[in-house]
Amino acid sequence: MKWAPVIGLEIHIHLKTKTKMFCRCELEYGAEENSRTCPVCLAHPGTLPVPNARAIEMTILLGHALQCEVVERSVFHRKHYFYPDLPKGYQISQYDQPLCVNGRFALADGSEVGITRAHLEEDAAKNVHMGGSGGRIAGADRTLVDYNRAGTPLVEIVTEPDLRSSEQAKRFLQLLRQTVVELGISDAEMEKGSLRFDVNVSIRPEGSDELRTRTELKNMNSFNFAAKGIEREIKRQIGIYESGGEVEQETLHFDPGNESAPPLRSKEEAQDYRYLPEPDLVPLVPGRELVERLRGELPELPGARIARLADELDTDLAEGLVTSGRDRLFEQVPGERRAVANVLMNQWAATGVDPAAVDADELGKLIEARDRIPRAAFTEALEATGEPGFEAERYLADGQIEATADLEPLVEHVLAANPSQVDDYRGGKEGLLGFFVGQVMKETGGRANPKLVNELLREKLKA
Amino acid sequence: MAITRDEVLHVARLARLALTDEEVERLGSQLSAILEAVGKVAELDLADVEPTSHPLDLANVSADDESRPSLSADEVFANAPDREDDFFRVPPA
Structure with missing residues (x-):
């Protein structure tokens, strides 16, 4: 039998506000532990949360980019669980009235992924497990907590199970990441934890539209690693069905520090978060004026630029340029289009030069002359393209020493x-x-x- | 509507509370009494009443994204039962 994967994603991104979601402590990654805390984010009795207006605007802007409906009335809920990273004993999140619903996100290959919802919540604190080996939970004798991150505005984006391959999931994540970065609402850096995601995977016989039991993959630290994890999970599920077994609902936790380690498994307990409307917060009724003003602030989005560039390049090259943040430079650099694109994606990419620092005309001259100068000189010149006052002429003039x-x-x-x-x-x-x-x-x-x-x-x- | 012993134990486990048999008994009857009181509302015909998530007729309370000073380390840890460097220290989670 041929099997078809069914993949859905839950993505969390930190919003790039100055202050936290429900108090005005400053957000600063890497600040001294617990130096960005106050009675609200430490959950002292008698304190009240006050939502960050900018975070709400950023979420609406994202909702527009995901072609969501921005609801007329949205409510925050308390989601209860007991863990030291959650000082109140509940996380303020959204439940049945999220801010943005029913969106869709088009990928470069023309496919569309349904967006179930995008809601606003607060992040938990950072736990450091001590005494075990290398910060792992197993064997730790104490846990240290830094509440600087507690209360960071977090948007959770949930997709429909519309993705059909690990490759498509990876491309979705790359394009979504580039989109939120360009909207200016998040740094979306996986290594800083400002972009995190979980993947739900199930399989079904090709051509069928049933939804079988899914497993959830957590803690993946890169898009490539996620793609590998999804592949591995698809193979595992096929093996189970083909040997007459049943896939069990469980969560697979990957160890970001050791990619070759097999994931830890945990049975999914029936979740019992005892959601209730947050009595400390009044409803959110985004005015239509605000919603429309934010719609007007949407820049040309990466997805649209890929479609535009794909007309003169192929889709893969267009997608590569846009999701690596190099397409605006590409559009400014004169010269044969495909040659410019290839150099930008290969030799120039390897230099790590910031696209914003480059004089596009000078880079164009250099690329035009690339076959007439030695390879090493070309590489050296590309590395210098980010320097102020860079002139291609110097490298072309003393191109090859022939005399x-x-x-x-x-x-x-x-x-x-x-x-x-x-x-x-x-x-x-x-x-x-x-x-x-x-x-x-x-x-x-x-x-x-x-x-x-x-x-x-x-x-x-x-x- | 009486709360069962199993329900009390379930909620206690979610809240990471260890209860004695006597406490399970006592809390079970207290919780039952509370539910019964709230249940009074169910006797009314509320078909035409919108669910309330907040008692005030108010929406959109928010603050500008401008930072205010956080607490000093002394204040942060003033109520902390245990501390290690600038972290709160808790039993292994």
Whole structure:
């Protein structure tokens, strides 16, 4: 039988507000532990939460980008569980009246993924488990808690189970990440925990529309790792069904510090969060004026730019440029389109230069001349494109050093600087020629014509 | 509507509370009495009444995204039963 995967995602992103969701403590990643806390986020008795107006606006803006309906009336709920990262004993979240519902998000390949909801909540504190090995929960003898993160505004985005492959899930995540970054509502950096996601995976016979028991994959620390985890889980479920078994509902926790370790499993308990409307907060009724003003603030979104660029490039190249944040530079760099795109995605990408620091015209000149200058010189020039006042001319003008008169003094200099190697060479160790060639290339930043350097060296070493 | 012993134990476990048999008994009858009192409302015909999530007729209370000073470390840890460096210390979770 052929099997088809059914994949859904839950994504959490930290909003890039100045202050927390329900108090005005400053948000600062890496600040001294517990230095950004107050009676509200430490849950002292008698304190009251006050929602952050900017966080609400950011969520509505995201709702527009996900083509959601922004509801007329939204309510915060308390979600109860007991754990030291949650000082109140409940998280303020949203339950049956989330702020944004019924959206969809188009991918570069033309497929659409349904967005069930996008709601606003607060993040929990950061726990550090001590005494076990390497911060793991198992074997810890105490837990240390830093409440700086407690109360950080968090948006949870839930998709429909519309994704059909690990690759599609990865591309969805990349495009969503780029979208929230460009909206300016989140840094969405996985290594800082400002973008996190869980994946729900089930399979079914191809052509069927049933939904079978799903498993949930948690704690994945990169999109590539997620794609691998999904693949592994699909294979595991196929194995179970094909040997006559049943998939059990469970959660697979990955160890972000050790990607090759098998995931820890936990049975899903019937969840009992005892949701109730948060009595400390009044309902949220986003005015239509605000909702429409924010709709007007939407920039051209990455998905739309991919569609536009795909007309002149292929979809993969267009998607790569946009999700890596290089497409605006691409549009400014003159030259043959496909050549510019390829250089930006390959050699130039490898330099790590910030696209915003680049003079597009100068980069265009360099790319145009790439076949006329030595590879090493081209690489060196690309690395310099982010420097202020970068001019391609300098690298093109002293492109390849072809003149014997220019190279001769350099060759002599290299030989004079390495007398013992010269003696060895003359004594029969002719393999040293490569060493001398290397030295000359180093002197010239890779721009010397290697054939000419060889000839000159052989000649001089004979003497 | 009486609360069963199992329901008391379930809620206690969710709240990480260890209860003695005597406490389970006492809390069970107290919770039953509370539910019964609230249950009075069910006797009314409320078909036309919108569910209330808040008693005040008020919406959209929020604050600008402008920071205010947080507490000093001394104040933060003033009520903490246990501390290690600048962390709160709790039993292994």
